[in-house]
Amino acid sequence: MSTVFFASYLVGLRDGLEAALVVTILLTVVTRSQRRDALLPLWAGVGLAIAAAAGLGVILTYVATSLLSGVRLEVFEAVTSLLAVSLVTWMIFWMRRSARTLKKEFTGKITEALGMGPAAVAALAFIAVIREGVEMVLLVFSAAQAASQTVAPLAGMIAGVLSAVLLGWLMYAAVARVNLGRLFTWTGVLLILVAAGIAKYAVHGFQVAGALPGGTDVAYDLSTTIEPTSWYGTLLAATVNLTPSATVLEIGVWFAYAIGVLVLFFRPAKAAPDRPPVPAPADAAPINTGSV
Numbered sequence: 001m002s003t004v005f006f007a008s009y010l011v012g013l014r015d016g017l018e019a020a021l022v023v024t025i026l027l028t029v030v031t032r033s034q035r036r037d038a039l040l041p042l043w044a045g046v047g048l049a050i051a052a053a054a055g056l057g058v059i060l061t062y063v064a065t066s067l068l069s070g071v072r073l074e075v076f077e078a079v080t081s082l083l084a085v086s087l088v089t090w091m092i093f094w095m096r097r098s099a100r101t102l103k104k105e106f107t108g109k110i111t112e113a114l115g116m117g118p119a120a121v122a123a124l125a126f127i128a129v130i131r132e133g134v135e136m137v138l139l140v141f142s143a144a145q146a147a148s149q150t151v152a153p154l155a156g157m158i159a160g161v162l163s164a165v166l167l168g169w170l171m172y173a174a175v176a177r178v179n180l181g182r183l184f185t186w187t188g189v190l191l192i193l194v195a196a197g198i199a200k201y202a203v204h205g206f207q208v209a210g211a212l213p214g215g216t217d218v219a220y221d222l223s224t225t226i227e228p229t230s231w232y233g234t235l236l237a238a239t240v241n242l243t244p245s246a247t248v249l250e251i252g253v254w255f256a257y258a259i260g261v262l263v264l265f266f267r268p269a270k271a272a273p274d275r276p277p278v279p280a281p282a283d284a285a286p287i288n289t290g291s292v
Contacts, residue, residue, distance in 0.1 A: 005156035007194055008140050012160020014187040015136040018095060020168025022128040025106045027172060030121075033114065041118035045125030052126075053133025060141045071209045077145045078205030081198045084138035088195045089261060091135055092188045096265065136161075142198045188265060196258035197242065200250045207247060214249040221245040 023046060030038045060080065068076050106128070113120040136157060144153040207215035223244040242254070 005152045005159075007143055008153040008156030009160040009163075010156075010187060010190055010194065011136055011139045011143070012157040013163050014160075014184070014191055015091075015132040015139075016161035016164025017167060017187075018091070018184075019129045019132040020164045021171070022106055023125065024168050024172045026110045026125060026128070029107050029110045030114070033111075035114055038114055038118060038121045041122035042125045045122035046129050048122070049126045049129035049133055052130055053137050056134060057137040057141060060137070064141075064145065074205040074209040075211065077142070078202040078209070078211075080138060081142040081145075081202035081205065084135070084142045085195045085199045085202070085257070087135040088139055088191055091131070092191060092261075092265065095184055096188065139194070139198070142201065143194070145201070189262065192261050192265060193258060195261075196254045199257045200242075200246070200254040203250045203253045204247070207249065212249065214247050217248045219246050219248045219251045 023042075026042060027039075030036070030042060064073060064076060109124055110121070113124045140153050140157045203212060206212040221244070246254075
């Protein structure tokens with residue numbers, strides 16, 4: 001398994017598992033409420049979200065490979081990298097904050113949507129899945145550009161999503177009890193390091209385009225002692241984008257993001273204010289989200 005494949009697999013697994021968890025909650029409430037008429041619009045919303053995310057990936061790839069080149073391509077890739085970093089940072093902290101109340105939150109939403117009709121159910125499923133899909137596509141696209149590869153990142157993302165779907169099915173069937181809190185914690189740490197590498201790549205793109213200074217201020221250059229195609233050189237470049245040479249600003253941004261976000265990520269969460277309980281079907285199956 002190549003390191004580029006593994007990095008994209010991690011992204012697909014993490015985002016796919018978040019989406020699978022939400023879909024599992026929605027499916028549980030719908031089936032336990034004996035509203036099987038809502039299953040078709042629910043799956044329609046999920047399918048539409050997947051198609052929209054795939055369409056975004058096609059558009060990004062087409063723009064990058066067919067319409068842009070030179071400085072414009074560097075700026076485009078840098079901007080999409082910043083968007084990916086922003087999205088993954090927001091989603092990591094959203095999941096950390098919402099893990100304990102995720103089931104209650106979506107149980108209430110799907111209960112309301114069931115009363116509003118099929119279109120509301122489809123819209124809720126679409127919104128729940130599309131944000132994960134957009135984040136995943138942006139992250140994998142940015143990682144692919146940084147690694148100058150296309151097939152391995154795409155294959156890794158698909159494999160990660162398929163693994164997440166399998167885990168989601170096992171949770172729905174009550175065959176497996178996964179401590180999602182612990183899983184999201186460690187995948188969150190790895191994604192923070194991946195995002196730090198993408199932020200570094202964004203800085204590199206802006207420096208090449210002349211939008212940021214310091215393009216010639218080299219922090220280190222180990223290209224004569226470290227073979228870029230070696231297993232360790234490929235591992236560092238493909239996962240966290242630590243390349244044999246880098247500028248001072250690139251390294252500064254990498255460490256600032258990684259250390260700052262990790263400190264915030266492991267900081268004890270503040271106690272959430274009490275909220276009125278959301279009514280839910282009495283026989284809804286429990287889903288173990290664990291603790292983050």
